[in-house]
Amino acid sequence: MWESWGRYPKTQQSLDRVFWQHEAGNSFKQQPTLAVGLGRSYGDVCLHDQARVTCMSSMNRMIAFDRESGLLRCEAGISLYDLIQIALPCGWFLPVTPGTKFVTLGGAVANDIHGKNHHRSGTFAKHVTRFALLRSDGTVRECSANENAEWFEATVGGLGLTGIILWVELQLKSVEGVWINLERLRFRNLTEFLRLTRASDQDFEYTVAWIDAASKGRKLGRGLFMRGNHAVDKRPQAPFLSKAKINIPVLAPNLLLNRWSIKTFNQLYYRQQLRQSWQGRQNFDSFFYPLDAIGNWNRLYGERGFMQYQVVLPDLDGIAHILERFVSDHLYSFLSVLKEFGPQPQQGLLSFPKSGFTLTMDIPVSTNAFKVLNELDDYVLQHNGRLYPAKDARMSAQCFQTSYPRWTEMNKFLDPAINSSFWKRVTQEESSV
Amino acid sequence: MNVVIFGATSAIAQAAAQVWAKRGDKLLLIARSQEKLVAVTHDLATRTQSNVTYKVFDLAATDQHDQLFAEINQHFSVVDRALIAHGSLPDQRACENDINQSEQQWTTNFNSPALLTLRLLKLLRSQEKGRLGVITSVAGERGRQSNNIYGSAKGGLSILLAGIQHQLHGKDVSVTDIRPGFVATPMTAHLKQGFLFVEPETIAKSLVNAIDAGRSVVYLPWFWRWIMLIIRCVPRFLFHRTQL
């Protein structure tokens, strides 16, 4: 059964698989469809209710890899897991990586993903030198910043709506080894966070903060700030990549992750570090992908599923407002992450990141959650912010259309044989703007 | 080591080829689609920087196998490992209605691999060493209403392999009967993928190990051995009431 990572909304779609580039066009025979990767998007950008999805993850071959220059070309269904295993032993790593390695190259492009180094390296698409896009009329377009540039801009972050991405060429980043030199610093509030992130931008490639989202009042916005750099380590070492150490085999009861267990977890997490700061080394796998150690952890949320609320706002007052609303309305987020984006130019028409602060919260599905989040959406719109489609399952058409004003420019590039649950939701309702 | 793979564009064969290429073996890939062979060759060569060559050949053309073997001999002075992987899963009802289709299926699933096996056997015996693996199927172990054109070809192949194993007793030449259960590949993409399905990568290592070790029969994954034991033991009067 095909579902998204949040397991919400529940949809019904048939699924076919593509194994070969020259056969990908067959998926358009029974229209309409949607190319999907490993379903690591939380909401409905990878869903197509009452229709079809075409799964690309079995089309996962390498095409070329220049071990001298780090230029890599692979079929779009290859996973980052696979890619790291080949590239890292040769001294190359992903220029931008999300918090899980189980996403496909095509998925990374179509959501124009970002990582802990956004302030330095921008989004994924910035490092994509070229890709091939198959349209339902049978044409294949090679796109780069210079060639078919407008197609490039529509397809990166384009949520799979412009065609099927067949292969992607990517410039990797040179690294010395598998280790990250890491510092973890405690901060008591958002003002301290701001000081830390500004002080770290220059000297640290990776910065991110974990927030104790269960605390309020004086403790609001406290957390742990993490900053790191690739260690300069000449010892060559084959990457040790775990598929998963533990696997959650079945759905947990709905109440496992409740207000109290989440609160306790957050307090313990904050207290794990009694000292003001900690310095050490971490393997890249546990630094970038801590959650991958638990297979199918999304099942912990039980039958109802969960949502992720990822927002970007220009200043920290907005972030404080959201944190306050969450506690005052008894929405507890198991894992909350805060990061400052850099002033990098937007790569795609619909790319999410923009200058400001991005907060990510996990919330079990509930009626209360919908009510609060809808109200927060209004706040976000008023304050010039927006939500990340890759994580979204519920924002209104008006919310999307207002915060992504370039969405109408997509019309020219949409493939008539492609659609998604997300796109129907955010475009078919009449906008009141 | 020198490895020849017949039906090398099969998903299971590709996964096995990765295991061989990773350990530095030289590969000769044989299959009928040029486009697919190019993609697979690039993939293996890019991942492992090993020496990979391909040859386009329709393996159902059994009358041209001698030419094919002449080319293999030119390419490799010694063949250390060989894998026969090609096959096709037919539509049972269509085969019943159109007898010609049944014949084609038997050619692909029995004649072709059986004749290749005999030729490889000659070659390996002349070298006095070498190991061959042939992919049959758990579907060959008991005749069923739903799949007996395919099943009979695979079952016949298994009996041939068992006989050859008898002959090879005590020699440094071996033939392994590889019996996969459900593997998620293009062949099974149209079926509903239940919990028994595994990815080709999951079984590739065991496949290669079994050939290396010269094992007679290997079930992939291992638990199929026990499932098939049960299926073989079900009395006929009960079995015939099932939809299997």
Ligand SMILES: Cc1cc2nc3c(=O)[nH]c(=O)nc-3n(C[C@H](O)[C@H](O)[C@H](O)COP(=O)(O)OP(=O)(O)OC[C@H]3O[C@@H](n4cnc5c(N)ncnc54)[C@H](O)[C@@H]3O)c2cc1C
């Ligand atoms: C634990 C976890 C941590 C995460 N951390 C981050 C993070 O730090 N930063 C971040 O940006 N994201 C993050 N994500 C989200 C994830 O990176 C994105 O949702 C990613 O796009 C998922 O890729 P996928 O291969 O699973 O694609 P899917 O989720 O299956 O699909 C995503 C989109 O890509 C399109 N698509 C997929 N393949 C193709 C193709 N071949 N051609 C055309 N369109 C295609 C689909 O239509 C869909 O719109 C995280 C997700 C998880 C589960």
Ligand SMILES: NC(=O)c1ccc[n+]([C@@H]2O[C@H](COP(=O)([O-])OP(=O)(O)OC[C@H]3O[C@@H](n4cnc5c(N)ncnc54)[C@H](OP(=O)(O)O)[C@@H]3O)[C@@H](O)[C@H]2O)c1
């Ligand atoms: N998948 C399973 O569940 C399963 C279970 C038990 C046994 N098996 C056996 O495992 C083997 C591999 O199959 P697979 O699952 O990997 O499926 P697959 O990817 O569909 O592979 C089948 C391969 O056989 C090739 N082939 C068919 N006829 C050919 C011919 N005349 N000449 C050359 N090549 C030919 C096909 O080539 P084209 O692509 O060019 O058509 C294809 O590469 C088969 O013998 C199959 O019977 C599979």
